[in-house]
Amino acid sequence: MTSPSPLVSPATGAARDAALVLAALTPSERGALLRDLSDVLREHTGQLVTLAQEETHLDETRLRGEVLRTCMQLDMFAEITEEGAYLDVMIDRADTEALPAPRPDVRRMLVPLGPVAVFTASNFPFAFSVLGGDTASAIAAGCPVIIKAHEGHPRLTDLTAALAAAVLPTGVLSVVHGRDAGRALVTDPVVQAVGFTGSTAGGRALFDLAAQRPDPIPFYGELGSLNPVIITPGALAARGADLVGEYIGSVTRSQGQLCTKPGLLFLPERHGLENSLHEAISAVPPAPMLGPWIAEAYSATLDDLAAHAAVRRIGAVPTGNKGTEQRAHSPSAALLTVTADDLRNHPELLRECFGPASMVVTYTSSEDLLATLRKIPGSLTATVHGEENTDEELVRNIWSTLRAGRLIWNDWPTGVAVTRAMHHGGPWPATTSPLHTSVGGTAINRWLRPIAYQNMPEALLPQALQTSNPWGVRRRTAP
Template identity: 50%
Template sequence: MTTTTEQLDVFAAAAAAAAPVWRTAPASDRAAWLRALADALDAASDEVVEIADRETRLGAGRLRGEVARTTGQLRLFAGVVEQGSYLELTVDDADAAATPPRPELRRMLTGVGPVAVFSASNFPFAFSVLGGDTASALAAGNPVIVKAHSGHPELSRRTAEIAAAALEAAGAPAGSLALVEGREAGNALVRHPVIQAAGFTGSLSGGRALFDLAASRPDPIPFYGELGSINPVVITAAAIDARGAQLAEGLAASFTLGVGQFCTKPGVVFVPRGTGFEQAVADAVTGIAGGPLLTDRITEAFPAGVDALTADPSVTVVAHGAETAEGARPVVLATDAAAVADRADTLLEECFGPVTLLIRYDGEEDLHRALRAVQGCLTATLHAEDTDDVSATLALLQDRAGRVLFAGWPTGVAVTWSQHHGGPWPATTSLHTSVGATAIRRFLRPIVFQDAPERLLPPVLRDEALATLPHRRNGVLTLP
C-alpha cells in the first residue's frame, strides 16, 4: 500500500490545523493525551504482539517487553510535560539603569509544528508509530505524521488505528497523528512544506538520502537521524586476567541479542594479543543459536557483510554459533589493530546481524592508532581494572561516542531523564538524543517576548504560572 500525494496533503492539512491546539494546550491536557495512548496500547497488547510476532518473528516475550517500554516512554513524557523544566522558562526584568537600557524579556521553548517520524525495522513498537520519536514530538506540542516501516505494515496500521481512536476519545484534535506508507510517500513527507522537523532511525544510506532532502528544501528543516554505529569495546589485559570468562560470556550474549539487530550491538572489540580471550569467546558463543532476521533485505545483506569482512587478508573466523534451521548463524571474527588503522573503511563497516570483530592490539600506541580510525558511535565501552591507567584511552572513546560504559554491555537502553542515545556522525545527524527526556529538545524552538502585555503572553510565561514552574529570573534559578 502506498500513500498518494493527495492523501498526504489531506494528512498535512489536518496536522497544520491541529498544531496550534497542541502547542497551546495546557500541560494537563497534553499529558492526558499521552497517557491515553499508553493505556490504549497496553489494553491492545495481546492483539498487537500477535501481529508483530507474525511480521517480525522477534518472539512474543521480547515484543511484550517492548510494548511495556513503549508505553513507559509515553508516560515518561507525560511527566516531562507536567514537570515543565523542558520549557526553559527564563525572564529578565526591565532595567532602565542598565547600559544599554534593558527591556523586559521572557523566553520559552515551543513546539516547531508538524513532525515527520520514520519507523525503524528492529523495534516495531519502541521506534515505530508510538515510539520515542512520536512520544517526544507530541510532548513538545506537535502533531505527528509517521512513515510506516515496510517490515511491519499491518502492525503499523493497527497501531495507528488504536492511537487515533485513543486520541479522539481523550479530546485531542483531529489530525494529531497520521500514517503514510511507501518510499515515495516518505520522500514526499520530508519535502512537504507543512513538516517542520523529522526523526529517523535506520540505515546510513537511507538516512543520508532523507537528510539531504530535508536540507535541500526551499525552507530547510532539522533532520534528526540515528544512522549507524559499531559501538567499540576496549578490554585491558588486567580485566581479562580478573574476569575473562565473564567478559567473554557477556560479549557473546550481547552481540547475539535480538540476533545482532540492536543499534547498540558491540560490533568491534579491542583485546590485548595473547590473552586467550579469543578462545574464551569461542567457547561462549558455540552454544548460542541465531535465528531469522527482520526483513528479506537484512537477511540478504548479512552474509554479504560478513563476506566483505572475511575477504580482508587480516581477518580470520574465530568461531560460529550453533547451527540454526533458518536465518543468521552467529560468527566471531578477528583481525589486528594495524590492519584496522590501515583499512578502516573495510574493517569498521557496520554489519547488521550476529557478528562481532575482535581486534588484537599490542600496547597502548597500537590500540590508540586503531581507535583514531573509529568514527562516531552511539556507545563505547571500557572494561579495565583500578590498576590500569586508561585516561588516554577514555579520552579517545569520549570523543567518539554519546554514551560511555564502564561495566556491562551496551545493548539495552534505559528510558530515563538522564539517558543519551546519540553520538557524533555517522551515529546521528545531530548531538541530540532519541531516547530519554531530553529527546523532546529536537522538536522545540526558542521564542522571546519583549515588553509584551501580560494578557498577550503565553499562559506559562505569566507571573501566576511562573510561581508554579521551574524558571530562571534575572539569572537566578527558581524551583516551585
C-alpha cells in the same frame, strides 16, 4: 517552497490543522493524552504482540517487554510535560538603571516547531515505532506527528495508529506508507522536522533531502554505529573467561539487530580466549531475522568483511542464501578477527554489520590501542572493561580518544534504559545531530525552538510567560 505531494498531503494537511489545537493545550492536558496512549497500549498488548510476532519474527517475551518500555516512555514524557520545566522559561524584567544601557523586559520560552515526520524502525516495532520515543516526545512538545510506516510491520503500524487515533485529537497522529511517500514527507512544506532510525545510506539520503529544501529543516537521524568495547589487560587477567560469555550474549541479543550491538571488541594480543570465543559463538543457534532483506544484507556484508586479506574467521560463518530458504533467513552468528595495525591501515573494515556478528581486534600496547581508537568513527556507545585500581590512566586516555554519546564502564551497551538522563546519540555517523537524542528526557528538545518576547503586553504573552504564571511552570526570573 516545495509543492505538497498527493501521497502525503491528506496527512500533512490534517497535521497542519491540528498543530494549533495541540500547541494550545495546557501541560496537564497534553500529559493526559500521553497517559491515555500508554493505557491503550497496555489494554491491547495481547492483540498487538500477536500481530508483531507474525510480522517481525521477534519472540513474545521480547515484544511484551518492548510494549512495557514504550508505555514507560509515554508515562515519562507525560511527567515531563506536566512539570513544564522543558519550556526553559527565562524572564529578565526591565531595568531602567542597568549598565551600559537600560534593559527592556525580555521573556523567553520554547515553543513547538509544528508538524513533524517520524520514520519508524524495523527492529523495534513498538519502542521506535508509532508510539515510540520520537512520537511521545513530539506530542509532549506540542507537535503533531506523521508516521512513515516501516515496510517490515505495516499491519502492526496501522493497528497501533488506529488505536491511538481513538484518544487523540483529529490530525495529531497519521500514517503514510511507501518509500515515495517517505521522500515526499521530508520535502513537504508543512513538515518542520524529521526523526529517523535506520540505515546510514537511507538516513543520509533523507538528510540530504531535508537540507536541500528551499527551507531546510532539522533531520534527527540515528544511523550506524560500531560501539567499540575495550578489554584492558587488567580486566582480561581478572575475569577474561566471564567476559567471553557476556560479550557473545550482547552480540547476539535479538539476533544482533540492535543499534547498540558491540561491533568491535579490543583484546590484548595473545589473550588466550580464541577457543572460548569459538565455542561460544558456535553454540548460538541460528534464528530468524526481522525479514529477508535484513538477513541478505547481513550475509553480504559479513561475507565481504570475511573475504578481506587482513581478516580471519572465528567460529561459524553464515550460509547466506546458499542453503535452504529457512537458513537464508536465519543466518548463523559469526566472529571475525583482525590486528589493530591492520584495522588502522584498512579503514574499509570499519563498517557496521547489522546482525549477530562482531570483530575481535587484537592490540599489542596502549599506544597501539589508542592509535586505533582514533580511527573509529563516531558511535552511540563506547565501553571499557577494566580494573579500577590498575587501569585508571589508560581508561582516561581511552575516554579522551573515543567519540561516543554514552560511555560505559564494566557493562554492555545493549539495553538502553528509559530514563531522563539517557543519551542515545553520538557524532556522525551514529547520528546526524550529536546534541540531541532519540531516548531520554531531552528527546523533547528536538521538536522545540526558542522565542523571546520583548516589552510584550501581559495580555499578549503566552501563559507560561505571564507574571501570574497560570501554568505554574518552573521559571528563571531576574529582578
